[in-house]
Amino acid sequence: MPQALLLGLHLRDAAGLRPEEGHLPPADPPLTPRVRVPGAEAAAAQWSRWWAAALADEHAALAGILPPSFTGLRGMPELRGVAELLLDDALEWSAWQRERESRLLRRLPSALFEVGLVRDLELGLGRRLPPVDLELVVLPVRGRSWSRLGDGRFLLPLELRADRDAYLAWLGERLRELMHAPRPSVAPGRPGSVDPGPPDPGPCRDE
Incomplete structure (x- = not known):
């Protein structure tokens, strides 16, 4: 599983963002929104732009979503705020999901x-x-x-x-x-x- 996409999936669901496209189903198991996001509508639109770029270049997306500079979130202040709040949780969740995938496919x-x-x-x-x-x-x-x-x-x-x-x-x-x-x-x-x-x-x- 690409880590950048796992992080993006977690940030979307844990922040309760609802991008208009709705093309990606919710995470499984589901994530309960953990924060109230100021400017949630703007953050959701920014997430859609970030996600499209991440699908095109996962390595650049991963480098750009990490602290301290969050270079891939320039011009996306609301989404950067989400990342600052939730990225530690997203990293832990993505590691768990990758281990889960490995266990399931080994079986x-x-x-x-x-x-x-x-x-x-x-x-x-x-x-x-x-x-x-x-x-x-x-x-x-x-x-x-x-x-x-x-x-x-x-x-x-x-x-x-x-x-x-x-x-x-x-x-x-x-x-x-x-x-x-x-x-x-x-x-x-x-x-x-x-x-x-x-x-x-x-x-x-x-x-």
């Missing part, structure tokens, strides 16, 4: 099943598959509704990712879609690519 590993899924697709097609660039952004949000972030990039709820059967069914559908879409060439061994032949460990990478 039901899926890498070998991903390789088997690719093999089954190849058998059905009667040919080997070209590499497919696939990136999963996993977040602890309510429900199982996923969203498409861009070419071969998807946001998945942890609940869906941790259910191996449901995840493999979802992955199979996405691979079928991507196989029939025009794709730029991907160099063998590039991180995040699906290489149907050995020694590829699996068809996707999680963040």
Whole structure:
């Protein structure tokens, strides 16, 4: 799970912000708002801008949301106030969520099943598959509704990712879609690519 996005998710829900887009479900387990935020409407609009930038560049977003300078929140005074109040809690919560993800995925590993899924697709097609660039952004949000972030990039709820059967069914559908879409060439061994032949460990990478 990308830490910048975890921090942003916590700040939104713990501050009770309600961005107009409403595209991201609440955190799971839910977070109870802990503070009354002056200028909550402005903070929510600023959060939406910050979130869009964080999805585009998670590393810059993480560096920019940390004290003491909060460089990524310049021009966002209300959201910076939220970060100053809640960032310590957000850091603790994000560490717990990452440990939770690791524990859930260790319990039901899926890498070998991903390789088997690719093999089954190849058998059905009667040919080997070209590499497919696939990136999963996993977040602890309510429900199982996923969203498409861009070419071969998807946001998945942890609940869906941790259910191996449901995840493999979802992955199979996405691979079928991507196989029939025009794709730029991907160099063998590039991180995040699906290489149907050995020694590829699996068809996707999680963040």
